[in-house]
Amino acid sequence: MNLIDTHIHLDFNAYDDDREAVLQRAQQQGVRWYLNPGTDLGTSQAAIRLAEKYDGVFAGVAIHPNSTASWSPEILASVEQLAPHPKVVAIGEIGLDYYWDKSPKSVQQKAFEDQLALAARLEMPIIIHNREASEDVIAILRQWIPTLPASLKGRPGVFHSFSAPPEIADAALELGFYLGFTGPVTYKKADDLRAIAVRVPLDRMLVETDGPFLTPHPHRGERNEPAYVRLVAERLAALRHME
Known part of the structure; x- marks a missing residue:
């Protein structure tokens, strides 16, 4: 079974000492492709560098809600400059995070809306980070969906690491989104x-x-790595009585 780790921060320094070995272990578990999202300009650029180095790695570029405190048109323009790279496949991760108090809600919302507009203009799917902000995320997305080009209708992006209540899952699916499941x-x-x-x-x-x-x-309590995406897939398969 070939697998895709659809959200992995390979650029983070947690992997600096053994990144090659991490990827080798993932390959041994059938993981063939990886999507490395950006969380700010620096990590977006790092994701692109990794995508250039490794055939199976692809990048997302964006400003994470916890990194939006200094949001500006210039930052948005910098994200847009990165997006045309041939191995950039998504705008993300973007969204709202009301758990941490690292950026005012109004600023997070502005950054989210601006990056949503960018994704629509560039016809690129999005990777959503949502933490304790479900109602506002859904409300903003409901305003955004009608603006999408035909190429994104029915596949606007993914709610990554989904952990919200059932009614938010229903709303996200109704809007056409994928739901990403992780270790939890x-x-x-x-x-x-x-x-x-x-x-x-x-x-x-x-x-x-x-x-x-x-x-x-x-392996809870240890560093996570892409080889373990198989454990997530196997647990989901068992829940559905699938082999």
Whole structure:
């Protein structure tokens, strides 16, 4: 079985000492492709460099909501300059994060809306980061969806590391989004998340690690890495009684 880790921060310094070995272990587990999103201009550029170095790595470029405190038209223009690279396949990760107090909500919302408009203009799918901001994220997306070109209708992007309530899953699916599942779906106390995962259509479900974070069982507490995306896929398959 060939796998894609649809969200992995290979550029983070957690992998600096053994990045080659990390990728080799992933290959041994059938992981063939990787999507490395950006979280600011520096990590977006680093994602592109990794994508240039490794055939199976692709990049997203964007400013993460926790990095938007100094948001400006100039920063948006810098993101746009990175986007045409042939191995950039998404605008992300973008969204809202009300858990951390690193950027005012109004600034996060402005950055989100500006990057959504950029994605529509460039006809590129988005990677959404949503933490304790579900209602505002859905409200903004409902305004954005009608502006999309035909090429993005029905596939506007993914809610990465989905962890919101069932009604948000329903709203996201109604808007055409994919839902990405990570290590927490393997955790003992994640019954609510597994209940959502069971009823998501297979053709709207993605697997990811979000490495180096959210390591799946039985490696929880260790650094996450793309080889472990197989554990997520296997847990989801077991929930659906699939081989």
